[in-house]
Amino acid sequence: MKKSRILLVMGLLLIAALVITACTATSGDIQDAVDQVAPTLAAAATELAPTVQAAVEEIAPTVEAAATEIAGGEEATAEPAPEEPMADMMVVTAPDDFCPPAPGNAFKEIAAIDELTVQFTRCQPDPAFPSKAAFTSFAIQPSEHLEAMGGTPELLENPIGTGPYMISQWNRGEELVMTKNPNYWGDAAFADTLVFRWQTESAARLLELQSGTVDGIDNPGPDDFETIAGDPNLQLLERPALNVFYVGMNNTYPPFDNEMVRQAIAMGIDRQRIVDNFYPPGSEVATHFTPCAIPNGCAGEEWYEFDPEAARALLAEAGYPDGFETEIAYRDVVRGYLPDPNIVAQDIQAQLAENLNITANINVMESGAFLEAADAGQLEGLHLLGWGADYPDMTNFLDYHFGVSSSAQFGDQFGDITDTLSEAASLAGDDARAPLYEQANNLIKQHVPMVPIAHGGSGVAYLASVSSPHVSPLGNESFAKMDPGKDTFVWMQNAEPISLYCADETDGESLRACEQVTEALLAYEVGGTAVEPSLATSCDANEDLTVWTCHLREGVTFHDGSTLDANDVVLSYAVQWDAANPLHVGNTGAFSYFSALWGPFLNAPPAE
Amino acid sequence: MSIVTEPTKPVATLPLDDAHVGNIDDYRANSLWRLTFRRLFRQRSALIGLILLAILLISAVFAPLIAPYDPEKPLIGIEAVGKREGPCIHILGCPSDRPQHIMGIDGNFRDVFSRIIYGTRVSLYVGLLTVGFAVITGTLLGAIAGFFGGWADNVIMRVLDVVLAFPFLLLAIAIVSVLGPGLTNAMLAIAIISVPAYARVTRASVLSVREMAFIEASRALGASNWHILFGRILPNSLPPLIVVATLGIATAILDTAALSFIGLGAQPPTPEWGSMLAIERNQVFSAPHLVFFPGLAIMTTVLAFNLLGDGLRDALDPRLVQGGAPK
Numbered sequence: 001m002k003k004s005r006i007l008l009v010m011g012l013l014l015i016a017a018l019v020i021t022a023c024t025a026t027s028g029d030i031q032d033a034v035d036q037v038a039p040t041l042a043a044a045a046t047e048l049a050p051t052v053q054a055a056v057e058e059i060a061p062t063v064e065a066a067a068t069e070i071a072g073g074e075e076a077t078a079e080p081a082p083e084e085p086m087a088d089m090m091v092v093t094a095p096d097d098f099c100p101p102a103p104g105n106a107f108k109e110i111a112a113i114d115e116l117t118v119q120f121t122r123c124q125p126d127p128a129f130p131s132k133a134a135f136t137s138f139a140i141q142p143s144e145h146l147e148a149m150g151g152t153p154e155l156l157e158n159p160i161g162t163g164p165y166m167i168s169q170w171n172r173g174e175e176l177v178m179t180k181n182p183n184y185w186g187d188a189a190f191a192d193t194l195v196f197r198w199q200t201e202s203a204a205r206l207l208e209l210q211s212g213t214v215d216g217i218d219n220p221g222p223d224d225f226e227t228i229a230g231d232p233n234l235q236l237l238e239r240p241a242l243n244v245f246y247v248g249m250n251n252t253y254p255p256f257d258n259e260m261v262r263q264a265i266a267m268g269i270d271r272q273r274i275v276d277n278f279y280p281p282g283s284e285v286a287t288h289f290t291p292c293a294i295p296n297g298c299a300g301e302e303w304y305e306f307d308p309e310a311a312r313a314l315l316a317e318a319g320y321p322d323g324f325e326t327e328i329a330y331r332d333v334v335r336g337y338l339p340d341p342n343i344v345a346q347d348i349q350a351q352l353a354e355n356l357n358i359t360a361n362i363n364v365m366e367s368g369a370f371l372e373a374a375d376a377g378q379l380e381g382l383h384l385l386g387w388g389a390d391y392p393d394m395t396n397f398l399d400y401h402f403g404v405s406s407s408a409q410f411g412d413q414f415g416d417i418t419d420t421l422s423e424a425a426s427l428a429g430d431d432a433r434a435p436l437y438e439q440a441n442n443l444i445k446q447h448v449p450m451v452p453i454a455h456g457g458s459g460v461a462y463l464a465s466v467s468s469p470h471v472s473p474l475g476n477e478s479f480a481k482m483d484p485g486k487d488t489f490v491w492m493q494n495a496e497p498i499s500l501y502c503a504d505e506t507d508g509e510s511l512r513a514c515e516q517v518t519e520a521l522l523a524y525e526v527g528g529t530a531v532e533p534s535l536a537t538s539c540d541a542n543e544d545l546t547v548w549t550c551h552l553r554e555g556v557t558f559h560d561g562s563t564l565d566a567n568d569v570v571l572s573y574a575v576q577w578d579a580a581n582p583l584h585v586g587n588t589g590a591f592s593y594f595s596a597l598w599g600p601f602l603n604a605p606p607a608e
Numbered sequence: 609m610s611i612v613t614e615p616t617k618p619v620a621t622l623p624l625d626d627a628h629v630g631n632i633d634d635y636r637a638n639s640l641w642r643l644t645f646r647r648l649f650r651q652r653s654a655l656i657g658l659i660l661l662a663i664l665l666i667s668a669v670f671a672p673l674i675a676p677y678d679p680e681k682p683l684i685g686i687e688a689v690g691k692r693e694g695p696c697i698h699i700l701g702c703p704s705d706r707p708q709h710i711m712g713i714d715g716n717f718r719d720v721f722s723r724i725i726y727g728t729r730v731s732l733y734v735g736l737l738t739v740g741f742a743v744i745t746g747t748l749l750g751a752i753a754g755f756f757g758g759w760a761d762n763v764i765m766r767v768l769d770v771v772l773a774f775p776f777l778l779l780a781i782a783i784v785s786v787l788g789p790g791l792t793n794a795m796l797a798i799a800i801i802s803v804p805a806y807a808r809v810t811r812a813s814v815l816s817v818r819e820m821a822f823i824e825a826s827r828a829l830g831a832s833n834w835h836i837l838f839g840r841i842l843p844n845s846l847p848p849l850i851v852v853a854t855l856g857i858a859t860a861i862l863d864t865a866a867l868s869f870i871g872l873g874a875q876p877p878t879p880e881w882g883s884m885l886a887i888e889r890n891q892v893f894s895a896p897h898l899v900f901f902p903g904l905a906i907m908t909t910v911l912a913f914n915l916l917g918d919g920l921r922d923a924l925d926p927r928l929v930q931g932g933a934p935k
Binding site for chain 1: 680681682684685691692715716717789871875876877887889890891892893894895
């Protein structure tokens with residue numbers, strides 16, 4: 001006992017001594033350090049001063065020019081437009097050497113010609129321009145609003161658009177409330193208030209619909225389709241399968257660097273069994289990567305028939321008679337193309353084991369990490385992913401995945417596929433492109449960068465009291481067009497929007513919310529994919545499809561009362577295109593859809 | 609050094625100290641374990657726990673004989689069953705021309721009953737192995753800390769206090785996230801975070817036992833420290849440890865199920881109850897049997913170990929030892 005007390009006292013003394021030493025040492029040391037560093041710092045400052053001064057002088061004119069340009073003042077280019085532009089018309093032009101070589105495409109210039117005319121110049125012919133210009137990410141916001149809010153997080157929650165609804169309140173984590181736009185240029189919305197809510201679990205969504213607390217739900221579980229169809233209080237609308245679910249492989253990792261292995265897997269998976277058992281009605285087995293509803297989507301040979309013997313023989317020939325061990329990576333996220341990820345992954349796992357003797361360990365990843373790893377080509381085994389159409393064109397499917405600008409998702413690019421796709425993308429007209437897409441589809445079948453499994457049907461369910469309901473194959477339902485028979489329409493989707501500045505969002509749940517509020521130059525027809533006029537009454541191309549001239553609708557006002565003019569359009573595009581623009585700031589700053597659809601950014605920082 | 613509050617002279621009421629009463633045969637016949645088991649069997653709840661445990665053990669050991677189907681193989685194309693079909697039991701009126709699945713079919717067309725039976729293996733394996741690891745490590749650490757005291761005690765117990773300071777499951781999630789998901793890593797994580805509990809219990813009983821007269825006697829006879837610790841003190845510190853370990857198995861099984869539920873434990877197609885629950889959680893209304901049976905299995909197992917643990921505690925409690933005198 002005594003000993004312990006002595007020890008305790010000694011310990012306390014030791015600690016106290018340590019503390020005191022530390023304190024005194026610190027103040028002294030800091031003083032020393034400051035004394036030591038001060039002269040060095042002073043020297044460095046004098047040394048740097050002229051350089052800084054020079055740099056400032058060098059930058060000043062540029063900054064000034066940029067400032068005036070942003071302010072909507074002078075045009076920043078010396079190049080005279082054919083018609084003498086009005087003094088305050090905004091123009092953004094790329095330098096002469098900006099255009100990428102032939103297969104690539106990019107903007108050359110975006111210019112306001114007069115108050116209601118905007119001219120887009122592309123580096124190469126761009127037949128898909130209208131489809132792209134109708135996409136949600138390229139919605140028009142007032143230039144004044146962008147200048148006031150741009151670059152701040154406030155823009156992410158306060159979009160000002162021209163749409164039938166305007167944002168009233170966003171209670172993060174709970175609901176997003178919108179009110180009717182009384183000055184809407186088109187047909188006014190039916191319900192005065194539109195509420196967005198969200199719920200990850202399909203069972204819970206259905207329960208809310210059944211109890212009548214919401215008027216519509218997205219993506220009911222595949223097993224609930226029958227329940228909804230049989231309920232007189234509900235109505236089920238099947239969303240056409242404009243998507244694809246595939247099993248991806250990366251050709252830089254063995255054994256998937258062997259084409260025969262990839263072909264064996266293509267033949268060794270019974271895709272019909274997956275669609276029959278795990279997909280809702282309206283789904284179909286994928287005969288090609290692209291759904292047949294897309295022009296030229298099903299050109300070329302159909303996919304391999306399920307043939308386990310041939311697959312095993314091929315695998316043996318490739319040097320794996322006893323199979324091998326690999327991984328199935330996926331994210332546990334329900335999408336229209338993959339209604340039940342866990343179950344489907346386990347079935348593919350079981351099929352690989354049974355048909356090919358391949359042991360595949362399941363690896364469920366966090367959604368963001370999974371997409372990142374897939375894009376960076378870091379997934380060594382198989383991965384389950386899908387794609388939903390943004391706009392109904394082959395380029396949106398094939399070029400994004402297998403074209404020259406595609407990511408490393410499937411490993412090294414296949415030269416013959418990229419060449420064919422680049423050639424096809426430069427041609428106008430679906431008929432002219434048909435032979436090339438036939439060739440591209442056949443090459444994909446031969447190289448098997450992935451195995452297309454299904455085009456998944458999904459659905460939307462509404463209360464029976466909702467009249468004129470519709471479902472959009474692109475996932476952008478317009479709730480202004482539906483009449484809930486009361487003042488408020490409540491919509492429940494899978495997840496909360498991430499932000500409402502959709503120029504920098506790729507998530508469908510965010511895009512759908514934006515679509516109620518903001519509008520693009522063109523629009524997809526309600527419940528369809530055809531492109532129709534919206535803020536622009538028309539967009540006309542010159543002969544070689546490089547220059548597109550859009551004529552704006554007259555008298556359209558934004559939610560803040562300002563009137564739509566050409567400068568709004570130019571700036572809405574320019575903040576996305578020009579990476580050096582101080583307003584080129586969004587949720588992540590990636591502006592993925594802009595670069596994916598329109599090509600490289602202007603003034604992009606040099607690659608690392 | 610920790611403050612020693614134990615009395616220096618033990619109060620000689622513990623049954624072990626009564627050993628000098630009566631001859632050696634009486635003592636053997638009424639050893640602590642015999643008495644414990646006799647008292648254990650007298651308690652109804654502990655008996656129920658033991659019976660449940662016996663059933664679980666049998667189904668784990670004889671899983672291939674009991675389970676009618678392969679737990680990992682989908683029955684697509686083998687039998688005419690529907691996805692997530694409810695239970696079909698012939699004696700309860702299910703038409704005999706349909707294949708019998710007493711717990712129904714899951715989303716991947718597998719027999720749920722077979723999966724539950726094989727799941728017993730996983731759960732018992734997990735429970736016993738994690739607790740085994742934790743007990744061995746924890747006991748060693750606790751014994752060293754308690755017996756030697758001083759800086760060893762301080763260092764060991766403070767490190768374990770740090771582990772204890774984290775919320776149990778959160779720390780497990782952190783460990784699994786670093787090591788990567790999988791049953792082995794989940795078990796390791798749970799074992800690591802259970803160590804402090806066993807170390808503390810061991811240390812506490814070592815502290816009380818080491819002050820007893822028979823230890824002094826051993827020391828006087830020239831026994832080495834290690835001999836005293838492992839030959840004398842530890843065997844006499846076991847009773848509380850056994851209670852904590854039994855209850856700990858229940859916790860370990862529950863935690864593994866929880867980790868599997870959030871996707872960090874057993875990976876499909878391993879028939880683990882927690883992951884079975886997780887994968888079918890959305891079907892709670894459309895196919896309740898898929899959530900009910902794994903849940904019931906987890907509950908039964910945890911209940912069995914808890915009942916047994918409670919019973920053991922009562923049976924080993926020296927204060928309830930009245931009937932324990934030699935005959």
